[in-house]
Amino acid sequence: xxxxxxxxxxxxxxxxxxxxxxxxxxxxxxxxxxxxxxxxxxxxxxxxxxxxxxxxxxxxxxxxxxxxxxxxxxxxxxxxxxxxxxxxxxxxxxxxxxxxxxxxxxxxxxxxxxxxxxxxxxxxxxxxxxxxxxxxxxxxxxxxxxxxxxxxxxxxxxxxxxxxxxxxxxxxxxxxxxxxxxxxx
Amino acid sequence: xxxxxxxxxxxxxxxxxxxxxxxxxxxxxxxxxxxxxxxxxxxxxxxxxxxxxxxxxxxxxxxxxxxxxxxxxxxxxxxxxxxxxxxxxxxxxxxxxxxxxxxxxxxxxxxxxxxxxxxxxxxxxxxxxxxxxxxxxxxxxxxxxxxxxxxxxxxxxxxxxxxxxxxxxxxxxxxxxxxxxxxxxxxxxxxxxxxxxxxxxxxxxxxxxxxxxxxxxxxxxxxxxxxxxxxxxxxxxxxxxxxxxxxxxxxxxxxxxxxxxxxxxxxxxxxxxxxxxxxxxxxxxxxxxxxxxxxxxxxxxxxxxxxxxxxxxxxxxxxxxxxxxxxxxxxxxxxxxxxxxxxxxxxxxxxxxxxxxxxxxxxxxxxxxxxxxxxxxxxxxxxxxxxxxxxxxxxxxxxxxxxxxxxxxxxxxxxxxxxxxxxxxxxxxxxxxxxxxxxxxxxxxxxxxxxxxxxxxxxxxxxxxxxxxxxxxxxxxxxxxxxxxxxxxxxxxxxxxxxxxxxxxxxxxxxxxxxxxxxxxxxxxxxxxxxxxxxxxxxxxxxxxxxxxxxxxxxxxxxxxxxxxxxxxxxxxxxxxxxxxxxxxxxxxxxxxxxxxxxxxxxxxxxxxxxxxxxxxxxxxxxxxxxxxxxxxxxxxxxxxxxxxxxxxxxxxxxxxxxxxxx
Numbered sequence: 001x002x003x004x005x006x007x008x009x010x011x012x013x014x015x016x017x018x019x020x021x022x023x024x025x026x027x028x029x030x031x032x033x034x035x036x037x038x039x040x041x042x043x044x045x046x047x048x049x050x051x052x053x054x055x056x057x058x059x060x061x062x063x064x065x066x067x068x069x070x071x072x073x074x075x076x077x078x079x080x081x082x083x084x085x086x087x088x089x090x091x092x093x094x095x096x097x098x099x100x101x102x103x104x105x106x107x108x109x110x111x112x113x114x115x116x117x118x119x120x121x122x123x124x125x126x127x128x129x130x131x132x133x134x135x136x137x138x139x140x141x142x143x144x145x146x147x148x149x150x151x152x153x154x155x156x157x158x159x160x161x162x163x164x165x166x167x168x169x170x171x172x173x174x175x176x177x178x179x180x181x182x183x184x185x
Numbered sequence: 186x187x188x189x190x191x192x193x194x195x196x197x198x199x200x201x202x203x204x205x206x207x208x209x210x211x212x213x214x215x216x217x218x219x220x221x222x223x224x225x226x227x228x229x230x231x232x233x234x235x236x237x238x239x240x241x242x243x244x245x246x247x248x249x250x251x252x253x254x255x256x257x258x259x260x261x262x263x264x265x266x267x268x269x270x271x272x273x274x275x276x277x278x279x280x281x282x283x284x285x286x287x288x289x290x291x292x293x294x295x296x297x298x299x300x301x302x303x304x305x306x307x308x309x310x311x312x313x314x315x316x317x318x319x320x321x322x323x324x325x326x327x328x329x330x331x332x333x334x335x336x337x338x339x340x341x342x343x344x345x346x347x348x349x350x351x352x353x354x355x356x357x358x359x360x361x362x363x364x365x366x367x368x369x370x371x372x373x374x375x376x377x378x379x380x381x382x383x384x385x386x387x388x389x390x391x392x393x394x395x396x397x398x399x400x401x402x403x404x405x406x407x408x409x410x411x412x413x414x415x416x417x418x419x420x421x422x423x424x425x426x427x428x429x430x431x432x433x434x435x436x437x438x439x440x441x442x443x444x445x446x447x448x449x450x451x452x453x454x455x456x457x458x459x460x461x462x463x464x465x466x467x468x469x470x471x472x473x474x475x476x477x478x479x480x481x482x483x484x485x486x487x488x489x490x491x492x493x494x495x496x497x498x499x500x501x502x503x504x505x506x507x508x509x510x511x512x513x514x515x516x517x518x519x520x521x522x523x524x525x526x527x528x529x530x531x532x533x534x535x536x537x538x539x540x541x542x543x544x545x546x547x548x549x550x551x552x553x554x555x556x557x558x559x560x561x562x563x564x565x566x567x568x569x570x571x572x573x574x575x576x577x578x579x580x581x582x583x584x585x586x587x588x589x590x591x592x593x594x595x596x597x598x599x600x601x602x603x604x605x606x607x608x609x610x611x612x613x614x615x616x617x618x619x620x621x622x623x624x625x626x627x628x629x630x631x632x633x634x635x636x637x638x639x640x641x642x643x644x645x646x647x648x649x650x651x652x653x654x655x656x657x658x659x660x661x662x663x664x665x666x667x668x669x670x671x672x673x674x675x676x677x678x679x680x681x682x683x684x685x686x687x688x689x690x691x692x693x694x695x696x697x698x699x700x701x702x703x704x705x706x707x708x709x710x711x712x713x714x715x716x717x718x719x720x721x722x723x724x725x726x727x728x729x730x731x732x733x734x735x736x737x738x739x740x741x742x743x744x745x746x747x748x749x750x751x752x753x754x755x756x757x758x759x760x761x762x763x764x765x766x767x768x769x770x771x772x773x774x775x776x777x778x779x780x781x782x783x784x785x786x787x788x789x790x791x792x793x794x795x796x797x798x799x800x801x802x803x804x805x806x807x808x809x810x811x812x813x814x815x816x817x818x819x820x821x822x823x824x825x826x827x828x829x830x831x832x833x834x835x836x837x838x839x840x841x842x843x844x845x846x847x848x
Contacts, residue, residue, distance in 0.1 A: 019490045021483040022283075026256050030396075030403065037399035040256050041290060043391035052342060053365065054329065054504045056479055056494055103391050130414060130488035 002145040009113050010137040011062070011126060018058040018133035022049050024125035031114060031124050043103045046111040047125050050088045057082050060125075060134065063100035064091025066108035071096075187211065188397035189255050189747040190219055195293045195315060197308060199381050200241055200300030204315050209294065215749055216825060218718035219251030219294060221277050222764040224266035227297065228275065229767060229829065234774040234836075238268040238373075239356060239380040241301035247288070247347070247386065248295040250720015252746050254286035254394045254485075256406050258413070258733075261285055261485035262720040263347070263364075269372040270380075271358040271596050272618045272643055274772045276372035280347070281484035281722055282365045284388060287345040291390025302382035305354070309339065310388045320384040325351055327536030328363040329505055335387050348385035349375045350538030352584045356380050357594040359543035359620070363535060366482055366492035366506035370540035371644050372619060373596075397748030405742045412733040413488055413725070421730045423657045423666070431732060432724040433509045437478055437493035440471040442513065451517045453549040454614035454623035454785070466522070473524045474512075482506065484722065491724060495528055505532045510622075510646075511541035517623070518545030519552075519572040526573050530580065537584040542646075543596060543620040548579040550597045550611055551589070559606050564589040596620060614785045617777075619643045621785060629694040629789045634797060635706040635804050638782040639814065641768040642713070645784075650709050650727040651735075656685040656692070672735035674708045677701060694793050702800065703807040708736070714761045715739055763824040766809070766816040770829045773815040773838055779805075782814055815839065 025042035032046065033039045042048070050059040071094075075086040093100035093108035100109045114120040120127075122136040129135075166174050196205045209223075217223045224246045236242045245267045252260040263285040269276035288296065291310050307320040323331050331348045345364065352360035353375035360375030361368045369375075396402050413431060420429035425444035427434045443462040451458055477497045481490035496504040507528075515534070516527040534544055552575055554560040555568065562568065566588075569575050582590025592600045598618035601608040614621050616637060622645060632652070637645045651672060657663045660683070667679045681701050684691045697705070712727035712735070719739070726734035734742070740756045743749060751760070769777075782801060805812060809820030815838060821830035833839060 016480075019481060019483040019488070021485060021487050023258070023486045023488065026486045030256050030399075033399075035399060037256070037396060037403040039393040039395045040254075041391065041393045043290070044393075050342075053482065053494060053506060054333070056496075058480070098391075128410065130410065130417075131490070 003142045004145050005140050006143050008139050008141050010139065011113075011123060012135045012137060013060055014133050014135070015059060016133075017131050018049075018060065019131045020049065020051055020053065020058045021131075022051075023128040023130075024060055024134060025049060027124045027128040031120075032116065041103070043098075044109070046100065046109045048099050050084075055082055057084065057088075058133075059084070059088055061089065061099075062091055062111040063093060063109045065093075065110070067092045067094045070094050186395055188395050189251050190214060190294050191289055191292050191392075191394075193293050194295040194297055195310065197296060197298050197315075197317070198300045199298055199302040199306070199317070199383060202302075202317055204317070206293070206313075206315075214251070214747070216760070217764055217767075218715075218743070218749075218760055220248050220253075220262070220264040220720050221266065221714070221717035222760070222767075223718075224248040224264055224277065224295070225275065225764060225767050225771060227295075228266055228268075229771055232268065234771075234776075236268060238270040238273065238377060241299070241381070243268050243377060243380075245298040245374070245377050245381060245383070246295055247284075247297075249285035249288055249293075250716075251718060251743070253720030254289035255396060255746050256403060256486065257719075257721060257742060257746065258406060258409050259484070259487040259489070259722040259725040260720050261487065262716070262722055263288075263369065264717055264720070265362060265369045265374050267374055267377045268775070269374070269619075270356065270376050271373045271599070274617065274643070274775050274777055275641065275768060276374050276377075277642065277717065278362075278369035278371040278374050279717065280362065280364050280367040280369040281487075282345070282367035283485045284345045284347050284364050284367075284386075285720055286394075286485045287388045287390050289390065289394050290392050291388055292392050296386060298378075298381055298383060301380065305382050305384050307335065307348075307383065307385040307387060310386070310390075311339075312390055312392060323348075323384050324354065327351075328538050329536055331385055332365070335385060339387065339389075341389060344387050344389045346385050346387045348538075349378050349383075350536055350584070352376075352537045352539045352594075353379035354384070355584060355586045355594070357539060357583060357586065358596045358599070359540040359547070361538045361540050363538050366508055367484065368508075368535070368538075368540075370542070371642075373540075375538050396746055398745040402742070402745040405738060405745060408738070409725075409733040410488070416731065416733070421653075421666075423662050424653055424730065428654070428730065431729050432489035432491045433722075433728065435489075435491065436509050436512055437474075437481055437507065438490060440467065440474060442467075442470065445510070445513055446517070448624070449517065450623035450625045452520050453518075453546065453553045453611065454621075454625060455553075456520075457625065461522075470524045473528070477525075477528045479504070487722065487725070489724060495532060497528070505535055507531060507535070511535070514541050515545045515576060518549040519576045520549075521573050521576075523573075526576075530576055533577075534580055537580070539580075539584065542622055542644075544580070544583070545576070546614060546620040546623065547583070547593050547597055547600070548576050550600070551579055551593055553611050554604065554608055557611075559604065559608050559611075560589065613787060616645070616784060617643050617781050622646045625787060625790075627790045628692075629791055629793055629797070631694050631697075631702050631796075631800055632705050632709075634784060634789075635702065635800055636709065637784040637788070638801065639706075639804065640710070641765075641772060650712060650723065651730060651732065652682075652705060652709060653730055656682075656687050658687055670731065671737065672731055674736050675704070677704065678708065681705065694791070694796055699800065699803040700807075703804050706804065707807065710765065711757050711761045712736065714764055715756065718760075718764065719743060759824065763826060766820060766824055767826060767829065769808075769810065769814070769816050770821065770826070770833060773813075773833060774836065777814070779812065779814045811839070 025045040028045040030037045030040040046063040077084045114123040126134045126136040248264045266277045305320045328350045332346045347364040356376040358373040361370035479494040479496045492508040512527045515530045601612040818830035
């Protein structure tokens with residue numbers, strides 16, 4: 001199978017260097033404002049600081065995928081004596097918390113590495129992090145070409161999803177829903 | 186749409202529990218900017234001069250700077266304004282941290298408290314939802330614990346809280362308002378908060394802050410960040426390390442304390458210890474500091490690291506956050522050579538919420554009185570024999586206002602007069618009844634003489650700036666210094682610096698000429714007045730040498746951020762002059778006169794009474810004030826403050842005291 005080169009963008013996060021200033025939140029929300037830099041608001045930021053100063057927890061987290069449902073279990077991590085919730089590390093925009101949602105619409109936010117128009121040399125959170133808690137790196141990785149597989153994969157994914165629904169609601173219920181949807185179209 | 190500011194204030198009447206959101210007049214912003222300027226205007230308009238500071242009629246104003254919460258790096262300051270129970274004059278103490286941006290995001294520029302709550306309460310501002318909540322369970326709690334308890338109660342870690350400790354609850358005249366790693370400590374504003382039965386103000390906000398000219402504004406912010414990076418790699422030469430960089434002195438990061446420990450006075454502002462800083466001390470103190478400091482931290486949207494989380498095994502307290510110079514004030518006041526003591530007592534004192542400049546001075550003063558037989562074992566039962574023990578003892582007495590602590594809680598000036606028996610002679614380091622950092626120097630510095638004597642901040646560490654504190658001995662170093670001195674306001678100031686020598690014709694006290702001295706003072710003062718209105722931290726602006734913000738870029742930044750049309754001329758000669766004159770008028774109306782405009786008696790060994798009198802005369806003239814230091818009617822009129830002049834005239838303030846002229 002053919003190999004292709006793919007550019008991977010990496011933000012390295014060094015928690016020890018973070019001074020907790022939240023400049024990353026400020027500049028992210030300003031850059032992604034409808035008119036660039038016309039407003040700022042950490043509540044709209046795609047990077048959020050989890051800050052518990054007296055526990056020495058300073059953790060920048062980036063917005064990732066949207067998920068419609070929250071996790072069943074919540075784990076706790078203890079790292080060097082500091083206690084983190086699993087959610088502290090989670091990038092998802094999810095129903096269990098306010099982070100990574102547009103405050104007005106509730107629509108999910110996701111970090112785009114500042115590839116927005118015009119694309120920036122590096123994500124602006126990195127540029128504004130003078131403490132170097134955030135640094136940026138680009139590297140190339142070789143990946144297998146996926147073109148051929150795309151069709152099969154979609155089908156496989158879909159069947160997996162339908163099976164989960166069938167397990168939960170029964171195959172009949174799923175089939176009925178499908179029929180109703182087809183009718184509407 | 187309002188830019189940089191929200192255009193709304195919260196009015197909280199603690200007596201009735203009434204809460205109102207009031208739209209502000211944009212014309213007032215145009216006149217006074219925000220922060221200190223608009224705070225002062227409210228105080229002038231609404232609090233009559235006869236108001237007792239601890240009465241319900243006094244206002245306690247939490248004002249955010251005009252640019253606070255915008256992307257401007259370091260624009261995060263809250264300016265708290267009220268009348269001081271200690272100086273009886275206007276007090277404006279400020280704090281960094283995260284509180285001001287949060288309030289802006291909640292949709293308000295200021296919170297104005299009036300009245301007095303019947304019970305201890307705290308205010309909870311959650312965007313549009315604002316409520317006064319019971320705080321009886323927080324009574325007597327330290328500020329760190331108070332913040333934690335409120336966050337837990339309201340189930341949100343991102344809430345920002347300003348609170349008082351026991352000292353504020355007991356109206357200690359130097360009680361502070363504490364917030365995270367910051368505090369508004371000076372002039373007893375925590376006591377005013379306590380007198381209102383207000384334990385804390387908790388804020389959470391998720392609204393936008395709008396910028397008038399986005400691209401221009403962010404361009405300037407990026408320039409500021411670039412310059413900060415450049416300065417980190419290019420410290421100023423020929424000054425002590427602690428003054429070479431940006432920020433407030435980097436006390437948490439820097440170990441070299443030669444300058445503070447040998448140039449400043451120990452005890453009750455008495456003793457210079459020129460040989461104190463030895464290699465052994467440096468090693469020992471460095472070890473203690475390294476084990477105490479867990480992380481260097483900053484305020485909102487600022488790359489500096491002026492604060493630290495303090496935690497180490499020998500600390501018998503919970504962790505706390507420390508900033509700046511407080512690690513040394515108790516050590517030096519107590520004449521204890523152990524930095525460990527500094528970290529321990531500062532944590533305890535911060536929990537109680539006392540000003541770390543004033544508190545150690547009061548304690549050192551009390552020890553002196555005891556050693557000289559003015560205070561006795563009757564006043565100080567079971568007084569420990571060692572200084573360390575004595576400081577802990579006195580701290581408890583003061584914050585509980587117990588026994589002699591009830592007198593000492595009023596600060597050196599008032600305590601000396603209440604104690605009598607010659608105690609007044611030990612009041613050696615106050616200006617306008619307020620304790621100062623203990624600096625005792627040799628030759629009169631005419632510039633600092635004016636700054637210290639006439640400054641309305643009444644705090645000599647926060648009115649200086651930008652000009653190195655001493656001349657560089659070598660001319661070529663001075664010439665080198667001015668080459669990239671983009672911050673200098675004029676060629677005249679650069680010329681002064683190049684000429685300025687440690688000795689001879691171009692040395693203090695008769696150099697520089699009056700005009701240049703006045704210009705130097707006004708420039709440094711102006712930079713502080715801008716910061717105190719925009720909420721930009723002095724540590725990136727008016728305080729350090731060669732800062733990223735200066736008189737040539739601030740007008741554009743203010744314009745681009747707020748949409749106000751401001752240039753250098755208008756900012757300096759109209760807005761700042763207006764605010765400066767208004768503050769002076771407020772204090773004139775509270776009784777401030779020429780006789781009060783003086784430094785501590787022995788601040789300099791070599792004093793020049795005639796020259797000093799002339800300096801004051803010239804400076805008053807330069808400012809458009811009369812010989813009593815009161816802004817004249819004409820001056821006020823030219824600054825759109827004729828109603829202020831009219832009021833002063835009506836109250837007969839121009840006619841009093843002219844025969845009392847002192848030098």
